[in-house]
Amino acid sequence: MSDLLKNLIHDARVWQGHQHHKTLHRNEPTGFEVVDSGPSPLGWPRGALSECLLDHHGIGELQLVLPLIRRLSQAGKTVFWVNPPYTPYAPALAREEIVLDQVVIIHTDTADDMLWTLDNCLRSPVTGLVMAWPKNLSSRGIRRLQLAAEAASNLCILFRAANNSRQSSPAALRLVLTPAPQHTLEVRTLKRRGNWPGAPVILAIPERIGINVKKENLGIPPHIVQGPWQEPATDPRQTRE
Amino acid sequence: MLWLYLHFPHLLLDHLQRSRKETSAMVVITESGQHVQQACPEARKQGIEPGLRLKTALSLATELATVQADPERERLILVQQARWLYRHAAPITLYPPDGLLVEASRLQRLYGSVDALWDRVERLLSDHQLTASLAVGQTPLAARLCARAQRGCRDHGDDTALMTARLKALPLDHAGFERRTLERLLRLGLSTLGDVFALPPTELARRLAPETLMYVQKIQGNRPDPQTAWQPLHHFEQQADFIHDIEYTEGLLFPLQRLLGALEDDLRWRQQDTDRLLLLLHHHQSPATRITIGATGPEHRAEAFLDLVRLRFEQQSLAAPVTALTLRVKRFLPRHEAITQDLLGDAPDLQEAWHTLISRLQMKLGASTLHRLVPQADHRPERAWTTQEPGHRQTGTPAVAAHHHSARPLWLMPHPRPLQETPEAWLAGPERISAGWWDGQRVHRDYYIAQLASGALAWVFRDVREGWFIHGWFG
Structure with missing residues (x-):
């Protein structure tokens, strides 16, 4: 074998086919019936990285992981939020029956510190889930996280900008999240280890705003009879003028 | 009564040696900086003895490390040694700068014999990488003099006749007399401590000094020599x-x-x-x-x-x-107490x-970068939560569910941002939040849930001045 190939294999950047049998870890169910059932259920892979790629926060991306957080926090596992873009709102989390004592928020200054933090959190037995919102992450950094998650068989979910979808990544699961009509969330699988991506799934997340959109089928819920949108003065553009 | 005395010939050097990796010759020099006061075994091998002139010592050993004598520091180091010895033997009396006295007769019963105590102390000394000469005596002074003269002997530590013989054979210049008294005793033709013991006490007091008699009687045990027991401090300091x-x-x-x-x-x-x-x-x-x-x-x-x-x-x-x-x-x-679920304790604590x-x-990121969230009873969104340092791990205490009837976003913006676009759809609202009139941080807002062009659901509000702001996202 040439030195070049040897180097490539030695340097852990190349994924080899025979390493595949290592994925014995069971997937964590997402808590959504549409996804968990079916011939090839999608789940959060244990001992591997997952990536959620999205353009805007507030499209329901947290709803996707809420059942997981709820289950882990109630089981006494700690859920770390590293560099979240906004403040996780405590009353809303408590309303979702998440045990707040198990939620730890960490802010780091540099990318190196963030990697160090994720690495340490992932390797600890108290950790159930690590979520991170990295600004920029090299593929080496992702590889390091992948190894840490593998070592402790922990869950790690990264929320990244959608333009990273063209970049290759060693993550075991890559999902593209886009808003769909009627406040639902479209989950498109970009990559999943050991399986075909499968068709995009539309997730109805009715509980998000306290209104059961699914039942009402469309648009304005009936209990709002009158709102400010009917009056011209309530248009924000106009009110600012 | 039996006493065990530990004499450290070069305590300061032992102490310094423990904090370094290399082993080169070291000496302690007197405060005037002229003479060698203590020499480590490595220096002794090269011919340096205490009392030598520093210049001579420097020419004998090429790489000689020198330390200035410092009685206060030596006393502190001695206290450190007393701390560990206190775990095994008590009561202890400090003899600064280089000695520790242990009352051995009480410990005899604990260890079985004085010899066993001796062995234990010797093992502890080697554990702590210290050099010391030990001696057992019937009085504190007798033990001290024998130890300083390195005349201590382990075997039959409780044999009183042997001890007395050893003490009597002690040369006068090791007996710790004052310089003038020593000179006079030597001029009298006496050479060992036994010779002094043989003198009649009244003569000794009259010809020399009453203090000398007191000293001799203390060595012999005919006069009380009370010792103050040392008490370790409660805190740890090394x-x-x-x-x-x-x-x-x-x-x-x-x-x-x-x-x-x-x-x-x-x-x-x-x-x-x-x-x-x-x-x-x-x-x-x-x-x-x-x-x-x-x-x-x-x-x-x-x-x-x-x-x-x-x-x-x-x-x-x-x-x-x-x-x-x-x-x-x-x-x-x-x-x-580690509460382990399994018998063998294999599961991590x-x-x-x-x-x-x-x-x-x-430690790496700073204490303020980590926090936990705690809900607070307040109607104002920015005050409905607070942060807490993650201290003790809580187990199995489910948080009290907040009884909000209206939806709350999962993301809250630290500072409300002005709404720059017309929302595509209005989903819920208005919900009026008016609070804080009691503490001057008045909030009077109407909250709505709106969908923006990006598809994101925002929690927007209109304040009293008709301004529109985004306060959160339904993530």
Whole structure:
């Protein structure tokens, strides 16, 4: 074998086919019936990285992981939020029956510190889930996280900008999240280890705003009879003028 | 009564040697800087003896490290030795700068015999890498004189006749008399302590001085010689001194490892833990640097503390070269009993793992970067929650569910942002929140849920001045 190939294999950047049998870890169910059932259920892979790629926060991306957080926090596992873009709102989390004592928020200054933090959190037995919102992450950094998650068989979910979808990544699961009509969330699988991506799934997340959109089928819920949108003065553009 | 005396011929040098890795010759020089006061075995091998002129010593050994004598420092080092000895023998009396006296007769029953006590002390001395000469005597002074003259002998430590014979054979210049008294005794033709004992007491007092008689009687045990027992301080304090200044933090880790090991021992004896260490880095001119190392939970393992210190040292560099390092612990906590589920204890202790992780993170990133969320009873969204330092790990206490009837976003913006676009759809609202009139932080807003062009659901509000703001996202 040439030195070049040897180097490539030695340097852990190349994924080899025979390493595949290592994925014995069971997937964590997402808590959504549409996804968990079916011939090839999608789940959060244990001992591997997952990536959620999205353009805007507030499209329901947290709803996707809420059942997981709820289950882990109630089981006494700690859920770390590293560099979240906004403040996780405590009353809303408590309303979702998440045990707040198990939620730890960490802010780091540099990318190196963030990697160090994720690495340490992932390797600890108290950790159930690590979520991170990295600004920029090299593929080496992702590889390091992948190894840490593998070592402790922990869950790690990264929320990244959608333009990273063209970049290759060693993550075991890559999902593209886009808003769909009627406040639902479209989950498109970009990559999943050991399986075909499968068709995009539309997730109805009715509980998000306290209104059961699914039942009402469309648009304005009936209990709002009158709102400010009917009056011209309530248009924000106009009110600012 | 039997007494055991420990004489440390070069305590300061032993102490310095423990904090360094290389073994080269070291001497302690007198305060005037002219003569050698103590010499380590390595220096003795090269022919340096106490009392030698420094110039001669320097020409004998090429790489001779010299330390200025400092009685106060030596006393502190002696106290450190008394601390560990106190675990095995008590009562102890300090004889600064280089001796410790132990009352052996009470310990005889504990250890079985004086010889067993002797063996134990010798083993402890070698554990602590110390050189000392021991001697047993019937009076404190007799033990001290024999130890200083290195005439102590282990076998048959409780044989009184042997002890008396040994004491009587002691040459007068080892007997600790004053210079003038010694001269007069020698001029009388006396050579050993036994000769002095043979003199009639009244004559001794009349011809020499009453003090000399008192001293001789104390050696013999005919006059009381009360000893003040030493009590250890409650807190832990140990110091490592360096012969050469240390300029990099990595160099501090080696001596610190030993100090932390001593702390672990100490904590094990107390059956206690601590969560706060104070490190004092002493410099030549500037005041000492204080470094506090905090763990989130009770801890006693040296390696755990060393790990935290290493992280801390990565963050900061030394302000000035370090001449000595003090480790002080004043806060002790009851030891947490590991509750293991399984008999063999193979499962990792989660409580401990939690403290290790959080302490590491706090030490590396700073304590303020980590927090937990706590809901608060307030109608104002920005005050409906607060942060808390992650301290103890909570187990199995489900949070009290907040009884909001209206939806609340999962993301809250730290500061409301002006709404710059017309929302595509309005989904819920208005919900009026009017509160804070009691503390001057008045909030009077109408909240709506709106969908923006990007597809995101925002929590927007209109305030009293008709301005529109985004306050959160339904993530």
